[in-house]
Amino acid sequence: MAMPMKFSAEVTKILRHDDDVATYEFRCLTPRPRWKPGQFLHLALDAYDPSGHWPESRCFTMASGSLEKDHVRLTIAAKGAFTRRILAELQLGRKVWMKAPYGDFIIRTSQEHDVVLIAGGTGVTPFVAFMEDALVRNNPPLMCAGGVGGDATDTKGLGGGVWLHYGARCQDLLVFRDFADRCAERFPAFRVDRYAETGATGSTIAGRIDLERAVGHARDGKAATYYLCGPQDMIQAFRLRLTREFGVAESNVKIDAWE
Amino acid sequence: MSSPEEIRRQIATLVGEYYQAAFAPRPFVPGESPVRYAGRVFDAEELQMAVEASLDFWLTAGRFSEQFESTLAQRMDRDTALLVNSGSSANLIAFSALTSPQLKDRRVRPGDEVITVAAGFPTTVNPIIQNQAVPVFVDVELATYIPTVAAIEAAVTPKTRAVMIAHTMGIPFDAKAVAELCRKQGLWLVEDCCDALGSTLHGRPVGTFGDLATVSFYPAHQITMGEGGAVLVEDELLARIARSFRDWGRDCYCGGGENNTCGKRFSQQFGTLPLGYDHKYVYSHIGYNLKVTDIQAAIGSAQLKKLDGFIAARRKNWATLREMLRPHEDRLLLPETPPDSEPCYFGFVITVRPNAGFQRNELVGYLEAAKIETRNLFCGNLVRHPAYDETKYRIVGGLRNTDIIMNDTFFIGVYPGMTGEHLAYMGETFQRFMKGK
Numbered sequence: 290m291a292m293p294m295k296f297s298a299e300v301t302k303i304l305r306h307d308d309d310v311a312t313y314e315f316r317c318l319t320p321r322p323r324w325k326p327g328q329f330l331h332l333a334l335d336a337y338d339p340s341g342h343w344p345e346s347r348c349f350t351m352a353s354g355s356l357e358k359d360h361v362r363l364t365i366a367a368k369g370a371f372t373r374r375i376l377a378e379l380q381l382g383r384k385v386w387m388k389a390p391y392g393d394f395i396i397r398t399s400q401e402h403d404v405v406l407i408a409g410g411t412g413v414t415p416f417v418a419f420m421e422d423a424l425v426r427n428n429p430p431l432m433c434a435g436g437v438g439g440d441a442t443d444t445k446g447l448g449g450g451v452w453l454h455y456g457a458r459c460q461d462l463l464v465f466r467d468f469a470d471r472c473a474e475r476f477p478a479f480r481v482d483r484y485a486e487t488g489a490t491g492s493t494i495a496g497r498i499d500l501e502r503a504v505g506h507a508r509d510g511k512a513a514t515y516y517l518c519g520p521q522d523m524i525q526a527f528r529l530r531l532t533r534e535f536g537v538a539e540s541n542v543k544i545d546a547w548e
Numbered sequence: 549m550s551s552p553e554e555i556r557r558q559i560a561t562l563v564g565e566y567y568q569a570a571f572a573p574r575p576f577v578p579g580e581s582p583v584r585y586a587g588r589v590f591d592a593e594e595l596q597m598a599v600e601a602s603l604d605f606w607l608t609a610g611r612f613s614e615q616f617e618s619t620l621a622q623r624m625d626r627d628t629a630l631l632v633n634s635g636s637s638a639n640l641i642a643f644s645a646l647t648s649p650q651l652k653d654r655r656v657r658p659g660d661e662v663i664t665v666a667a668g669f670p671t672t673v674n675p676i677i678q679n680q681a682v683p684v685f686v687d688v689e690l691a692t693y694i695p696t697v698a699a700i701e702a703a704v705t706p707k708t709r710a711v712m713i714a715h716t717m718g719i720p721f722d723a724k725a726v727a728e729l730c731r732k733q734g735l736w737l738v739e740d741c742c743d744a745l746g747s748t749l750h751g752r753p754v755g756t757f758g759d760l761a762t763v764s765f766y767p768a769h770q771i772t773m774g775e776g777g778a779v780l781v782e783d784e785l786l787a788r789i790a791r792s793f794r795d796w797g798r799d800c801y802c803g804g805g806e807n808n809t810c811g812k813r814f815s816q817q818f819g820t821l822p823l824g825y826d827h828k829y830v831y832s833h834i835g836y837n838l839k840v841t842d843i844q845a846a847i848g849s850a851q852l853k854k855l856d857g858f859i860a861a862r863r864k865n866w867a868t869l870r871e872m873l874r875p876h877e878d879r880l881l882l883p884e885t886p887p888d889s890e891p892c893y894f895g896f897v898i899t900v901r902p903n904a905g906f907q908r909n910e911l912v913g914y915l916e917a918a919k920i921e922t923r924n925l926f927c928g929n930l931v932r933h934p935a936y937d938e939t940k941y942r943i944v945g946g947l948r949n950t951d952i953i954m955n956d957t958f959f960i961g962v963y964p965g966m967t968g969e970h971l972a973y974m975g976e977t978f979q980r981f982m983k984g985k
Binding site: 295320322323343347348393395546548 | 604606610611614615618621627628629784788801803805806808809810811813814815
């Protein structure tokens, strides 16, 4: 992974989606590292003295690309005491410490096969980073097989297609639908299906993410690579179905499951 | 009572005063003052940073290591710079990383061949042997002391898995062409840049052409932290493997004093361990512990700020010596710079020509008696050292020039601590020796 480093940042914008979900924008006060779409950071609330121990923190996937150097976006859902504390305490102007980047849930597109991104609720954040980087440089990152461990980076263009299947409890909680729609408009190889359990309007499909549809839409769905991010129950259920019901190789199903 | 911050400020001020008192420049006395081949060049900031890190008493890799690694990675245009305790350790980690099972069919296995050179420092080659691969030696050119791409290409066989070569004495081998050769042949390339921090090729830093690169921070090198080195790598997987080999072979990548950085410390499945076995103690490689202390990194951070000045000084000193010794080119083979390169020279390398009328050791003895330090070009010909008597290796195309280097080559300093007085004295001393021959 790139060099993890600690940096401080200040809250510059808060967007409350409902009582339990909010998106925060931060401006970095010290240099921050580069990251790849899908990687995560640790956010601490308590004071940090760089000569001492790192305080209690939690993992959050960056919902922002790496190209805008002093900017970080996080979408945080209340899941436990610490995340509730974040939602209660993070106000405009609040300074916090972060450390990043971590994780190998890195979205790699391929010349040969389609990539299917499946996002439940705030699980869309790694894919937002991917989309934002693509939009900023007006070129979807192509990270194709063939390099070290299949990790070589190439930016010539998108070979295989990318499908985003993005679902939430209600239409209003599809908080990054604009990103997805802009990406789909800009890049013909990037396509989006939106799902909302309630309040679906327009092209949003009513109900939960339809895995059969996701597999069926991919060019050779059995050979595609699937990135799953969202509630644990959804991830585990989809993982089992993809490998058992649809015959997708275990290695082609990527998940990032924190405790 | 003063606050800890105030006491720190007072200590820093005192350390600055100590530097002025203890390390004030001494006048150069020709023939009495030594002209070193290398040496640490520092000011009060290095001492203050070392004390600052000591007062933290974090001891293991901490904030200064993080700062150093991040700055070095940025400077070297690599995603990752992993600090280790020496350049030799960096070579060991870089090569060992290539043996990881995580690289699947591209991993280097026992008996695989690795192309390298025998005219250099042993720890470029030793990791190949320590990992039970077979070094395949090719000859180098005189005046540049690096191999040609053709020599490397001629040594490639179906058993070849990697090329691991040093930019010896700071002089870049054609890493761009070698990287292209490696890409075509499916070989790994490790650039040993231990002598070459600051050298560039085609406008790019050496160390950015291969899969992995290494640098050294021993006091003789371009910057120092006493003992220290780094592995430079761009690829995520190789970086993670290298970190694992550095940190006992563990799978976990938490830094010192950190827990659960991965967010799944107790929920993963590894090998036949029970589900959720503490990730902090899961081992994916047969690794080492080759980390540095934060005190070393603090010194290195101060040195890194001075690197551009050090590079410029080394180039200037080299050019001055090159000009001073030009009149003796009929008897001394003077160093050359390869095309499209801007070396950050480690030293000024001289080979005594066959018709010089004197042997290398006569000249070296004269210089040493005049207090001008000299060094051989490291091990000369590695395969002639007793340590390698029982080592399995192959030589392709003979090692004629390597033997010439062993017999007739040496180097003198160009390090930034040298002054115009030193250089002038060196020129005069060579002149006196030549006149007497």
